[in-house]
Amino acid sequence: MKVIVINRKHGGSRSFELGRWSRALLSLCCLGLPLGMVAVGYLAGMEREASSLRGQSVDAMADELAQQSEDLDALKDEAELKLQALTHSLAELQARMTRLDALGEHLTAMAELEEGEFDFSQPPAVGGPLGGEFNVDYTSTGLSGDIDGFSRRLSDREQQLAILESLLSNRKLEDEAWLSGRPIEKGWISSYYGKRNDPFTGRPAFHHGIDFAGKAGSNVLAVAGGVVTWVGERSGYGNMVEISHGDGLVSRYGHNEENLVEPGDVVRKGEPIALMGSSGRSTGAHVHFEVYKHGRSVDPSSYVRRNRRR
Known part of the structure; x- marks a missing residue:
């Protein structure tokens, strides 16, 4: 293959003879350069798409983590409200227990009962065999266990007070309890x-x-x-x-x-x-x-x- 190069300025020309390998190299360069550019562009596009997908995945994970954080905060608030409600219930039970104990001690003294027959300063005496496989560690029941314990003690106090009321009635204290008259001195x-x-x-x-x-x-x-x-x-x-x-x-x-x-x-x-x-x-x-x-x-x-x- 013969290649002629013309110089327009001096009007001369030069010619070159290309061999078989030179022609092959020239053809490869002419065809390979566009193909290489296409390949480089394709790879660059794929990299940009992958980067975009990675960015979207990271954003999705961040949104999910933010939502989980909000859900966790909501659960913490709900648990705090429930704990406050349980604490309030326990305080009410303690106040009720104090009033019942004071009432029981007054009634016991008023009825002149034998010492120890009704003792409102001690927890109720209870017992029973171990319930087989249903073995529960009551030391770890927490606030709910405390409330259940107070409820049982209240029931015991109420039963004792009912018996005391019956005893007082049987001792002929009805005259003092006879309801009559006006609740004022003047008016x-x-x-x-x-x-x-x-x-x-x-x-x-x-x-x-x-x-x-x-x-x-x-x-x-x-x-x-x-x-x-x-x-x-x-x-x-x-x-x-x-x-x-x-x-x-x-x-x-x-x-x-x-x-x-x-x-x-x-x-x-x-x-x-x-x-x-x-x-x-x-x-x-x-x-x-x-x-x-x-x-x-x-x-x-x-x-x-x-x-x-x-």
Whole structure:
């Protein structure tokens, strides 16, 4: 193969003779260069696509990790709320246990029972054979186990108190527990038991007690002897005192300015238990007086009118 090179500036020319190997090399260069460029471009495109896929995978993993982190935070918040609820329940059980223990000790002393017959300062005595394969390590039950233990102790205390109440009744303490008279020293009835127009809304409503109006700060009296079972603020009642008189009778005294007794106290008939006030849902100084018999509200009028045992 002969190649002629012409020089335009000087008008001359030169010729070269290419052999077989030279022609083959030239052909290879002419064909290989485009193919190589195509191959390099293809490989570069594949690398960019792979890099893009890797970036998308990393982004997807980051999003999944972020979602898992949010889910974990939500689970932690839920667990914290449940723990707070369990702690609150345990605190309520402890307070209830304290009131029951105080009540039991007062009743035991009042009934002059033999020492050790009812001991409210110790946990209940229990026992039984090991339950075979159902062997549980109760030392690791945690807060739930504590609550279950308190529930069992409360049940035991309630049973003992029921027996004590029966013993006190059998020892003829009914005269002191005879519910009668007015819960005030001076004053007048400002609202009776039954249907009336609500003093706040003006709409018909049922009034579950009798209101005795009087001078703020004057004494509120127990209408019968008994054991104080509730002292504190209750919705609608304001500062309230509740007394159990046995035989299913309970009296309540609401809207007090100040309560003078504590849960577990044994009070006598006519003893001051609070000072008249206007706490809670009230329009002025008075005592909201209620009587419950076996858990149901009854008209206190019949108890207010009687003044001696019949």
